Amino acid sequence: MAQVVIVGAGPTGATMALLLIKRGIKVKLIEASRDFKRLFRGEGLMPSGLDALEQMGLLELVADIPHQSFAAWEFILSGRTLFKVSEPIEPGGKPCTTVSQPHLLAAIVQQAEKYSEFEFIQGEAVKDILSSNQRVSGVRLGSGREITADLVIAADGRNSLLRKQAGLNLTQLQSNIDILWFKLDSGSLLQSENIFYSILHERDGFGLFRASEGQLHIGWGLHSDDDFDWRKIDWAEKLAAASPPWLAEHILNNRDTLTQPLLLSVIVGRCDRWSIPGLLLLGDAVHPMSPIRAQGINMAFRDVIVAANHLVPLLIQAEINLSQIDSVLLQIQQEREPEIIRIQKLQAQEMAQAEMLHKSALLRWGARTFTPIIRPGIRASWLKRQKQLRQGVTPVHLAV
Numbered sequence: 433m434a435q436v437v438i439v440g441a442g443p444t445g446a447t448m449a450l451l452l453i454k455r456g457i458k459v460k461l462i463e464a465s466r467d468f469k470r471l472f473r474g475e476g477l478m479p480s481g482l483d484a485l486e487q488m489g490l491l492e493l494v495a496d497i498p499h500q501s502f503a504a505w506e507f508i509l510s511g512r513t514l515f516k517v518s519e520p521i522e523p524g525g526k527p528c529t530t531v532s533q534p535h536l537l538a539a540i541v542q543q544a545e546k547y548s549e550f551e552f553i554q555g556e557a558v559k560d561i562l563s564s565n566q567r568v569s570g571v572r573l574g575s576g577r578e579i580t581a582d583l584v585i586a587a588d589g590r591n592s593l594l595r596k597q598a599g600l601n602l603t604q605l606q607s608n609i610d611i612l613w614f615k616l617d618s619g620s621l622l623q624s625e626n627i628f629y630s631i632l633h634e635r636d637g638f639g640l641f642r643a644s645e646g647q648l649h650i651g652w653g654l655h656s657d658d659d660f661d662w663r664k665i666d667w668a669e670k671l672a673a674a675s676p677p678w679l680a681e682h683i684l685n686n687r688d689t690l691t692q693p694l695l696l697s698v699i700v701g702r703c704d705r706w707s708i709p710g711l712l713l714l715g716d717a718v719h720p721m722s723p724i725r726a727q728g729i730n731m732a733f734r735d736v737i738v739a740a741n742h743l744v745p746l747l748i749q750a751e752i753n754l755s756q757i758d759s760v761l762l763q764i765q766q767e768r769e770p771e772i773i774r775i776q777k778l779q780a781q782e783m784a785q786a787e788m789l790h791k792s793a794l795l796r797w798g799a800r801t802f803t804p805i806i807r808p809g810i811r812a813s814w815l816k817r818q819k820q821l822r823q824g825v826t827p828v829h830l831a832v
Contacts, residue, residue, distance in 0.1 A: 433456070435459075435460070436452055436585060437462065438460070438587055439462050439558050439571065439593075440463065440592075441462075441541065441554070442533075442732075443536075443537070444587035444716070444733075445588075445715075446461070446544070447732075447733060447736045448714065450490075451830075453544050453547045456549065457744070457747045459551070461550070462553045463552070464558070465554070468537045474728050475532065475533055475726070476528060476529075476725070476730075477494075477529045477729065478528055478725065479520070481730035482494075487829065487830040493539045497531065498644040499532065499644050500642050501519070501529045501530075502530075503519055503626050504519055505519070505627070505630070506629050507814075508632070509800050510632070510634070515810055522823075530642075532645055533729070557573065557574045557593075558571045558588075559571075559574045561584070561594060561711070568708065568710030568711040583711075583712065583747070585714060585739075586711060586713045587715050589715070589717060589720075590716040590720035592716075594713070595713055595717055598711055598713075600703050602703055604699060604700065606722075609697075610654040611653060611654065611698065612651070612652040612662060613650070613693065613696055614649070614671075616648040616650060616690050616691070617647060617686050619686050621648065622642070622646055631675060632786075632796070633673070633675070634796070636652075636673075637674075638651060638671070638674065639651045650671065652671070657791075671683050698722065701719070703719070706718045706764065707758075709754075710754070714736065715732035719776070722779040724779040731771070731772060734771070735768055738768050740830065740832055742760040742764050743760060744832040774820065778817055779821070
């Protein structure tokens with residue numbers, strides 16, 4: 433029977449482990465952190481991610497853990513609504529939903545632990561890759577323990593250690609995206625519609641939504657030409673100054689609950705190669721995504737389904753053929769890469785439009801002044817981009 437080692441128990445690693453375990457394949461899932469709590473974990477599930485969870489038989493978990501569905505998207509420019517789109521966008525479709533990722537990961541691992549072929553190694557980091565006959569053959573933990581495997585899957589995120597040790601270079605596709613992340617009590621807004629707001633006032637811009645556990649989450653975009661030191665300003669005042677009156681009042685009234693800003697420096701990129709013999713990279717380890725429209729977790733789930741389709745028929749064989757396993761690693765990349773390339777381009781287009789508004793006072797004036805005239809065209813353009821960002825680019829169906 434085949435043995436697979438998966439490094440990283442985030443969305444990619446946890447779901448990959450469960451799919452393989454359910455099909456009789458031995459899996460050791462290794463996670464360096466002692467728990468699933470982190471200062472920041474992506475929560476946004478697009479319809480593509482919800483569909484992937486449903487195919488994996490995991491959608492029912494969402495109902496049992498903290499989650500919030502969006503009612504609409506609203507874009508506000510200098511206090512004036514540029515346009516608004518209600519959820520779900522597709523007739524009869526699923527609305528975008530935020531979910532508590534720590535709770536989701538714990539629930540997935542709990543399911544996997546019901547199977548005797550599964551071992552969860554938590555609180556131990558991988559130190560080295562093991563090799564034999566010019567092929568990755570396992571990993572060595574920081575404790576010195578060595579674990580052999582027929583296949584190692586790197587799901588250890590955008591700062592992947594295994595990617596670096598394997599010599600797989602990440603091509604950075606754009607400048608780093610720096611975001612300040614805040615949390616704020618919802619207070620009376622908890623009873624209002626859960627709308628994702630994109631707010632731009634003069635050169636300042638941020639996004640705001642109610643997250644899975646009810647708090648408001650705020651993501652403020654930093655720019656290289658900002659004329660302030662983000663570490664030294666009163667953020668309640670800064671946020672309120674950029675907000676429409678109803679939100680400014682809420683921020684100031686609840687300023688004592690506003691958390692200190694968490695700096696997120698996001699690298700967006702893609703590896704030319706997703707594998708070497710014996711090692712496959714998936715999710716953010718191989719294609720770290722922009723935060724635009726929360727694509728990281730959604731693309732990760734779709735990576736897992738395609739990888740399972742190719743790997744399971746080989747890993748359940750009585751006699752494991754390592755060369756066959758290595759050959760399908762290339763097929764996984766070939767199937768997944770076109771969607772990743774397209775989604776990253778769409779994310780870049782959204783980011784470019786935001787940058788144009790940030791840099792051009794004339795463009796902001798024109799958009800604000802002529803909002804009633806340009807609203808239908810801008811709304812239609814935005815909706816056109818959202819179809820693939822929400823639904824994915826290529827069909828992904830679990831076939832094993």
